[in-house]
Amino acid sequence: MKSNAKRKTFINNMITYGMVVAAYIIMQVLVGTGHISSLMKGLLVPFCIYVIMAVSLNLTVGILGELSLGHAGFMCVGAFAGALFSKCMKGAIDPTLGLVIAILIGAVTAALFGVIIGIPVLRLRGDYLAIVTLAFGEIIKNLVNAVYLGRDASGFHISFKDSMSLKLGEGGEILIKGAQGITGTPQAATFTIGVILVLITLFIVMNLVNSRTGRAIMAIRDNRIAAESIGINITKYKLLAFSISAGLAGVAGVLYAHNLTTLTALPKNFGYNMSIMILVYVVLGGIGNIRGSVIATVILYLLPEMLRGLSNYRMLMYAIVLILVMLFNSAPRFVVMRERVAEKFSRKDKKPAKEAA
Secondary structure, X not given: OHHHHHHHHHHHHHHHHHHHHHHHHHHHHHHHOOOOOXXXXXXXXXXXXXXXXXXXXXXXXXXXXXXXXXXXHHHHHHHHHHHHHHHHOOOOOOHHHHHHHHHXXXXXXHHHHHHHHHHHHOOOOOHHHHHHHHHHHHXXXXXXXXXXXXXXXXXXXXXOOOHHHHOOOOOOEEEEEHHHOEEOOOOOOOHHHHHHHHHHHHHHHHHHHOOHHHHHHHHHHHOHHHHHHOOOOHHHHHHHHHHHHHHHHHHHHHHHHOOOOEEOOOHHHHOHHHHHHHHHHHHHHOOOXXXXXXXXXXXXXHXXXXXXXXXXXXXXXXXXXXXXXXXXXXXXXXXXXXXXXXXHHHHHHHHHHHHHO
16 A cells, blocks of 8 residues: 555655646747747746745645745845845856856755745644744844845944945945845846756655655644654644745755846835745645646746736736635536545546446
8 A cells, every 4th residue: 555655655756846847848848939029938937936835835825734935035034135146257257157156055054045035824723823833924024125235355244224324445345225126136047957957846845745744744734632642743843844944945046047137126026925926826726736836836926917908907807716616616516526526536437347348
C-alpha cells in the first residue's frame, strides 16, 4: 500500500513538473518564431512571480490551514533586500551571479521576518491571525516608504525624515529614496530564471508536503488537539511552514524587483489588494492543491489581459468568471454533478478492461 501511495505521489509530482516544463518549451518556441506579442512577452516573468506566490501561500493556507493576508509583506521584504544588494554590487559582479545571491538574501531575509512575525502571531487562529498578518503587510509597506538609506566613504546612513538628513559625504549615494524606492536595479530577471525558480518552489513545497514533516503539519491542520496529544510540537511545525512560505515569497519579491528598473512600495505592488489577489488564486485553484494553484494563477492572471479589448467590461467579465469557478468548485449541486460525471467516465474505462479479460 505504501509503495502504491509513493508511486502515485511520484507520478503526480512528475505531471506537475512536466506541465511547467512543457509550458516553458511551448512559450520559447512561440517567442522564437515570433508568434508572441510584446505584451505577452512582458507577462512571462510576472507569470512566474505570481505562481511562486500562490504556491508558497498555499503552503500556509492549504497545508498549514492558517489564513494569512500579509503575504505581500514578505514579498516586499525580499524585493527590497535583494534589490538593495544588487544596487550596492552593481558593476562589481556578474548580473546573473548577483541575481542568484540576491535571491538567497531575499529568501533568508523574508524567512527571518516570517520567524519574527510567526512566533507571536501563530498563537492566534482564524480571523485574529488574518487581521494581524494583514496589519503586518501594511506596516512593512509603510515602513519601507519612510526609509532613506545612503552610503559614503564612512559607511551606511539611515534616516526616516528625508534624504537631506542623511548628511552624506562627498561621493555619497542614496540607495533607498523613501517613497521613491530603489532606482537603477539591474534588470536581470528572465523567463528562464523564473521557470527554474518555479520548479525549485514546487520541489520544496511538494517534497515538504509528502514528507514526515508535511504529515505533521497537516495533522496540526486537521486536529490541533489530537496532534499535540501524540507529541507533535505545534509551535515548531507551524513556524517551520510559515517561515518557508515567507522565504519563498521573498524569492518572488527578488524576481519582481529585478524585472523592473525602479522598485517602489506602492499599495498596488505590495498592498492589501496584492495579498487578496494571491489568495484568490489559491482558493480558485483548490486549497491544498499545488498544481491547481499553478493553473489558476496562469489563467486568472492572463484573463484580464485577454479581456482588455472589452475596455470597461473586462473587470465585470473577470468577476463573473470568478463567481462561476467558485460555484463549480464549492456549490453542493456542482460537486455532486462533477462526482457523477467522474463515475461515468470511470465506468467506461473499466468496461473495456473487463471485456478484454
